[in-house]
Amino acid sequence: MPLLEACGVHGGYGGMNILHGVDISIEANEVGVIIGPNGAGKSTMLKAIFGLLQVTEGEIRLRGAPIHNQPPNRLVKLGMGFVPQEHNVFPSLSVQENLEMGAYLKPGSIKHNLGNIYEFFPPLKDKRRQPAGELSGGQRQMVAMGRALMAEPQLLLLDEPTAGLSPKYMNEIFERVKEINSAGVGILMVEQNAKQALAIADKGFVLAAGQNRFTDTGQALLADPDVARSFLGG
Known part of the structure; x- marks a missing residue:
């Protein structure tokens, strides 16, 4: 069974949904990367997984057990970590x-x-x-x-871990992500440096307007001309 599985997740802030049926699934030995334009719901999805906002529809499971709308301190005890x-x-x-x-x-x-x-x-x-x-x-x-x-943690959520960093530190953080994953920690991260992130991703999830636009392996998304044209700058 997947380490993390989110199915048809809706949620947002103040009664207004930003997520409109997002699906995400990663195994324990995988790095998953969420990319997409500003306002696509990327960080909102991480916060929904970590119990920081209300899931109004859909389900999130950790190792098969439902965890949506549980408080973050409970999720940490269950084996989840979050880096804002x-x-x-x-x-x-x-x-x-x-x-x-x-x-x-x-x-x-x-x-x-x-x-x-x-x-x-x-x-x-x-x-x-x-x-x-x-x-x-x-x-x-x-x-x-x-x-x-x-x-x-068994699962580590990273929200924009390379934001504002120099190319040197960006590359180093990506290297450490791979090492941490190889040590047995599943990783799901949101990234604006989409090409570099997809290059290390086992799975990639391209969100737009709070929905999955593309879901595939990192390498397949890098090679997809539609993804490149719309989300990777050509």
Whole structure:
């Protein structure tokens, strides 16, 4: 059974639907990428999965069990992590304190998990005593991802993890995404850097106006002339 399966999801804000029947499915060993124009409902879909907005119709399942409209703290206990695009670190806390904040459900595994995070993100070990607010944008993103991983999720949701980053850090974040997935964490991320994201994706979901426009493997979507023309800049 899929790690995550969303079927016909409708939802939005203030009684107004932004999602109009979105379908998404990924396996535990896969990287899934959601792309599409601004306002397509990409980040809204991640928030619906993580219980941050009301699903009004449809179903979301984690390992076959319905999870839609459950609170985020419950979803973290069930094995889900979420890294928002903005305000995703505690700037006055040190790097290590930020990471330890993510281990509140796994207090006995802090030392072991810190070692894993420093292996995934070597720059953080040298800066572990530095306030997170003093780091570069790319390093702050590493802290945010690392903190989510401290809870040992089976599924990690990433909202625009490379937004505003230099090409160097963008490539590094994508490399780390692949490594984290290879270590056994399923990943679903929203990305504006669509070509680069689809290049590492097992599955891609192209949304437009809150609906699936295309769904296929990352490589198939990159090769699709209709996708390229409408969503990848030609």
